[in-house]
Amino acid sequence: MLTRDFVGGVASIAIGTVYLYFAYQLRISALDDSMGPGGLPRVYGWLLVGLGAVLTIQAIVSRRMAMASDATGGRDEWDGQGRKILHAAGLLAIGTGYVLVIETLGYLLSVAVLLLVTTLYLGAGNKGRALAVAVLGAVFLWVMFVIVLGVRMPSGVLASLGL
Amino acid sequence: METLTHTAAFLLDWHVILAALIGVTWGIMGGALPGISPSITMALLLPFTYTLDPTSAIVLLASTYIGAEYGGSVPAILIRTPGTNAAAATVIDGYEMNRQGKAGLALGISLYSGVIGSLFGLAMLMTLSGPLAQVALAFTPMAYFALGILGLSVIATLSGENLVKGMIAAILGLIIATIGSDPVTGGTRFTFGSAELLGGIEPVMIMVGLFAMSELLVQASKRGQDERVTSRPRIQFPDWPLAKRLIPAQMIGNGIGTFEGVMPGAGGTIASFMAYNEARRWSRYPEEFGKGSPEGIAAPETANNTVAETALVPLLSFGIPGSNSTAILLGGFLIHGIVPGPMLFQKSGEVVYGLYAGLFTAAIGQLLIGMAMLPVCIWLVNRPRPYLNAFIFALILSGIYSIHNEAFDLGIMIAAGVLGFFMRMLRFPFLPTVLGLVLGYLVESNFRRSLVLSGDDWMIFVDDRISLGLLILSFLFIGGSIAKRVYDMLRHRPSATFSENAES
Numbered sequence: 001m002l003t004r005d006f007v008g009g010v011a012s013i014a015i016g017t018v019y020l021y022f023a024y025q026l027r028i029s030a031l032d033d034s035m036g037p038g039g040l041p042r043v044y045g046w047l048l049v050g051l052g053a054v055l056t057i058q059a060i061v062s063r064r065m066a067m068a069s070d071a072t073g074g075r076d077e078w079d080g081q082g083r084k085i086l087h088a089a090g091l092l093a094i095g096t097g098y099v100l101v102i103e104t105l106g107y108l109l110s111v112a113v114l115l116l117v118t119t120l121y122l123g124a125g126n127k128g129r130a131l132a133v134a135v136l137g138a139v140f141l142w143v144m145f146v147i148v149l150g151v152r153m154p155s156g157v158l159a160s161l162g163l
Numbered sequence: 164m165e166t167l168t169h170t171a172a173f174l175l176d177w178h179v180i181l182a183a184l185i186g187v188t189w190g191i192m193g194g195a196l197p198g199i200s201p202s203i204t205m206a207l208l209l210p211f212t213y214t215l216d217p218t219s220a221i222v223l224l225a226s227t228y229i230g231a232e233y234g235g236s237v238p239a240i241l242i243r244t245p246g247t248n249a250a251a252a253t254v255i256d257g258y259e260m261n262r263q264g265k266a267g268l269a270l271g272i273s274l275y276s277g278v279i280g281s282l283f284g285l286a287m288l289m290t291l292s293g294p295l296a297q298v299a300l301a302f303t304p305m306a307y308f309a310l311g312i313l314g315l316s317v318i319a320t321l322s323g324e325n326l327v328k329g330m331i332a333a334i335l336g337l338i339i340a341t342i343g344s345d346p347v348t349g350g351t352r353f354t355f356g357s358a359e360l361l362g363g364i365e366p367v368m369i370m371v372g373l374f375a376m377s378e379l380l381v382q383a384s385k386r387g388q389d390e391r392v393t394s395r396p397r398i399q400f401p402d403w404p405l406a407k408r409l410i411p412a413q414m415i416g417n418g419i420g421t422f423e424g425v426m427p428g429a430g431g432t433i434a435s436f437m438a439y440n441e442a443r444r445w446s447r448y449p450e451e452f453g454k455g456s457p458e459g460i461a462a463p464e465t466a467n468n469t470v471a472e473t474a475l476v477p478l479l480s481f482g483i484p485g486s487n488s489t490a491i492l493l494g495g496f497l498i499h500g501i502v503p504g505p506m507l508f509q510k511s512g513e514v515v516y517g518l519y520a521g522l523f524t525a526a527i528g529q530l531l532i533g534m535a536m537l538p539v540c541i542w543l544v545n546r547p548r549p550y551l552n553a554f555i556f557a558l559i560l561s562g563i564y565s566i567h568n569e570a571f572d573l574g575i576m577i578a579a580g581v582l583g584f585f586m587r588m589l590r591f592p593f594l595p596t597v598l599g600l601v602l603g604y605l606v607e608s609n610f611r612r613s614l615v616l617s618g619d620d621w622m623i624f625v626d627d628r629i630s631l632g633l634l635i636l637s638f639l640f641i642g643g644s645i646a647k648r649v650y651d652m653l654r655h656r657p658s659a660t661f662s663e664n665a666e667s
Contacts, residue, residue, distance in 0.1 A: 005325070008589040012331050019338055026352060033611055034619050037345035037352050040607050044341070048334045055327045081588060087384035088584055091556070092577065095376075098560055099573045111561060115553050122383060122549035133550050141561055149214055151565040 004077060005059035012052025020045035094118055106156020107146070112138035166289055166519070169512070173218075173520030182219040183226045183524035187532050190230020194237075195540035196551070197244045199378070201231035201471075202487035206374045207555065209367045209494055210562030217499035218514050222521030224495045225475065228488045229281055229525045232431065232467045233533055236273040236460075237540045240266060241394070249431030249467035252439040256452065256459030263455050266396035272457050273464045274533040275400055276413055280465035281526035283417040284424065284472025288479075289519055291425065295480035296508045304612040305624050309633035310504070311606035314483040316637035318595040319644035326648065329595045332586065336599020337606075339364055346608035347615070359571045366494045366600050368563065368572055372579025373586075373593050374487065375559050380584040382552055395541070398534045405457060412442040412458035413465040420469025425476045426485070431467035438466035472522060478503050479515060482605070490597040497601065 023045050026038035094117050102110045116134035124130045145151045155161075173179050186208075193204025205227050212220035235247030240257035253273060260269035302310070318329045342353045343363025354360040401409060416438040423434035442462030443452040452459050475492070477483045482504030484490035496503050501511050508515055543551070563576045586593060617623035624630050 004589045005328075008328065008331070008591060011585075011589070015335070015338075022353060027350070029348060029350065032348055033615050035611050035614065037348055037350050040610070041338070041341050041352065044334050044337050048331065048338070051327050051331045051334065055325075055331065058325075058327065084381070084384040084588070088380035091380055091383040092581065095556070095560065095573075095577050095580075099570050099577070102564065102570060102573075107561070107564075111557050114560065115557050118553035118556050119549045122552055124547065124549040124553075130550075133553075137554055137557065141557055145561055145565055149211065149565070151214070152568055153561075153565070154568075 002078070003059050003063055005055055006063070009052045009054075009056030009059055012055060013049050014052075016045050016048030016052055019048065090121055091118070094121060102156075103154045104156055106158045107153035108138055108142045108158060109156060111141055166293060166516070169516040170289070170519040170523070173513075173517045174523065176218075176517065176520070178216065178219045179222050179517050179521045180524050182215070182222040183521040184528045184532065186223040186226025186521075187230035187525045187529050188536060190227035190232075191234035191237075191529075191533060191536045191540065192230075192543055193227070194231030194234025194246045194250075195544055197238050197246050197544075199555075200247055200374075200487070201228050201235075201249075202491050203374045203378055204231050205488055205491040205495075206371045207558060207562065209371060209491065209498070210566050212495050212498055213566055217496075217501055217511070218517035218521070220495055220499060221492070221501075221514055221518050222525075224492050225518060225522055226525035226528075228471045228492070229277075229468065229522065229529060230532070231488075232471045233274055233277040233464070233529060234536075234540065235467075236277075236464055237270065237537070238544050240269045240273065240460075241396070241541070242544065247431075247467075249435050249463075249470070251432065252435040252463035253460055255439070256454075256456045259453070259455035260457070260460070261394075261396075265455065266394060267399040268401065268457070269460055270396060270537065271398045271400040272409065272460045274398060274530065275406075276409065276416065276461040276464040277468040277533075278526055278530050279413050280416055280420060280468030281472060281522070281529065283465075284420060284469035285519065285522050285526060287421045287424075287469070288472045288475050288522070291473075291476045292479045292515070293508060295476065296505060302505045302629060303627055304609040304616065305627040305630035306633065308606060308609035308613055309624065309627075309630040309637070310481060310483070311602045311609065313481070313633045313637045313640070314602045315595075315598060315606070316640040317483065317485060318598060319641040324590070326645070328591045332591045332593070333595035333599040335582075336369075336596035336601075337603045338599075339369060339596075340600050340603025341607070346604055347611045357571075359569065364575055365566075366497060366597070367566070368575045369579045369600055370491055370494050370597060371559060371563060372576040372581075373583040373596065374491070375555070376576060376580025377583025377587055379552055379556055379559075380580055381587060382548065385548070396537070398537055401457065409458060409461040411445060412438075412462040415441045415445065416462045416465025417469050420466040421473050423466070424470040424473025424485075431470040431474075431486075434466040434470045435463035438462040475518075479507060479518075480504070482507075484598065484601070487594050487597070490594060490601065493601055 020042065023038050023041035028036055094114065098110055098114045112134050115137045116130055119130040119133060146153050189208060190204055193199045194201060205224050208224060208227060212223060215223065231247060232249060235245055235250030236253045236257060237246060239245040239250040239253040240261050243254055243258040245251040245254050257269045257273065260266065315333060318333045319326065342360055344361065345352055351361060419438045419441060420434050439459060439462050442458050443449050446458050448456065474486055474489050477485050478489045478493060482502060484493045493503060501514060560573060563572050566572060583593065613623055624634065
């Protein structure tokens with residue numbers, strides 16, 4: 001029953017409902033035009049809920065029709081998806097970690113750690129090579145952003161070294 | 164003539180020349196990497212354009228698009244893996260020529276046809292954009308609203324297998340566009356007390372997240388060895404008899420590329436396959452197609468490079484991006500406070516002429532850079548994926564942080580990446596979301612302004628002739644797409660898959 005379209009439809013209804021809740025909380029002012037700041041957001045919210053419902057119904061109908069003609073079930077389309085989500089979550093965690101440490105550790109150090117952890121996480125076998133790529137890559141990016149483009153990146157713990 | 168004179172003035176501007184050459188180089192490298200589409204290659208550059216002047220920024224992005232279209236043919240010919248969707252048609256005969264030991268000639272035909280396509284496409288762009296924009300000078304708020312609706316109606320042809328999914332994706336974009344200040348009263352909406360959200364969410368964060376970050380999240384699960392290039396070919400251009408033989412195929416590519424580029428939603432992939440089919444139909448050697456026909460490379464490569472230029476016609480004239488790549492280019496315009504469309508030629512004419520000059524430089528430069536970059540492309544294609552993806556990840560995070568020096572922006576981009584990852588998994592198209600995001604403000608502000616002007620009389624949208632015309636056009640666009648879907652359903656023909664326009 002849980003086809004991709006079904007999940008997409010239910011997710012749309014959920015997002016639409018939450019958005020509608022906040023759209024109805026928007027304050028009305030005496031200076032507002034007839035639509036007001038909440039006018040179109042409410043339309044969008046209802047459209048999202050409505051289209052989500054249509055997609056859900058479509059998914060249920062096509063699933064029933066598929067089951068009537070073929071008894072093999074619909075598990076195939078989710079095969080391996082859990083593993084993909086887990087792998088993606090790992091990379092996401094690395095990115096989130098970078099966001100949390102960039103201002104404390106500074107750009108140069110955090111981008112070097114990011115490169116090292118990411119290459120190892122993505123399956124680089126040679127640890128020495130990964131370390132070398134991380135160090136050289138970080139220096140390259142630092143030169144490009146800080147020296148060439150003149151971007152003010154955080155120095156963090158290396159502030160005393162002027163990096 | 165006036166356009167040519169203005170454009171010529173920019174041909175010696177070193178900012179434009181440099182941006183064009185860097186863009187082509189970057190584009191060729193990005194296009195050569197399977198999985199990195201032209202739009203992702205462009206999205207990676209978006210954060211860097213903040214520090215550039217508007218003309219250089221737009222030239223850089225547009226030249227990247229041109230370079231990526233050629234770059235995509237390199238792995239298509241060498242390892243039977245198209246670097247871009249539009250290069251998929253090149254695989255058929257390109258790889259066959261490689262197997263016959265003619266990889267250098269196949270790459271030469273691809274490069275040379277790409278340059279012809281780019282130059283022809285540029286001529287079409289310069290001919291069509293100005294006059295179309297003139298029409299749009301008489302635009303009122305009602306017409307702008309209708310223009311936004313016309314832009315959104317492109318969704319009908321971009322939704323792939325399911326129109327409902329395309330519409331949901333568009334509404335997600337419209338919803339994101341409502342975050343920040345209200346366009347009429349200036350009050351805050353959906354900011355939840357966050358000062359960072361007061362100005363709204365910049366499209367660049369969402370675009371980089373949706374296109375580039377989500378691709379990395381998808382690739383995080385792919386382990387294993389990619390195919391490697393073992394040969395070391397050198398580019399070889401066709402001799403005169405072969406070049407003469409390729410002319411009809413290239414003309415077909417030019418014609419189809421022009422038509423498909425100007426039509427929002429069509430894109431380079433469709434143009435390439437159509438050009439391939441037509442070239443086979445009209446060829447004097449149809450039996451060679453599929454067995455290493457040079458025309459089988461020339462037609463699709465000319466077509467997709469023509470599209471890279473003519474796809475800018477609806478963007479420059481009306482502000483409507485018809486593909487992911489032009490949506491990213493629109494993001495580049497918006498970063499610099501320039502709104503493509505009716506007033507672009509009046510308010511920022513120098514950017515348009517600089518863009519034309521940059522595209523010309525890029526097309527010519529592509530010939531030399533394409534030859535010089537071949538060993539680099541082969542080296543890049545052979546790099547282990549973990550190192551390449553880690554570097555792209557660091558580049559994205561660094562680029563986004565450099566825009567405002569705020570970790571908050573990284574959070575927004577990563578959140579957009581997660582959204583994109585699940586949209587890919589659930590097979591929702593991206594482009595409608597980007598369209599909703601970039602057209603949301605235009606639609607809402609002009610809709611509400613029109614109602615204020617008319618005293619809440621909705622007939623104002625019908626009374627304004629331009630608005631009425633554009634609304635009818637939108638209706639025809641959507642109606643035509645639905646009719647085609649119904650026709651396909653009745654004939655038991657599958658509609659386009661979700662990914663067909665995902666990365667064009």
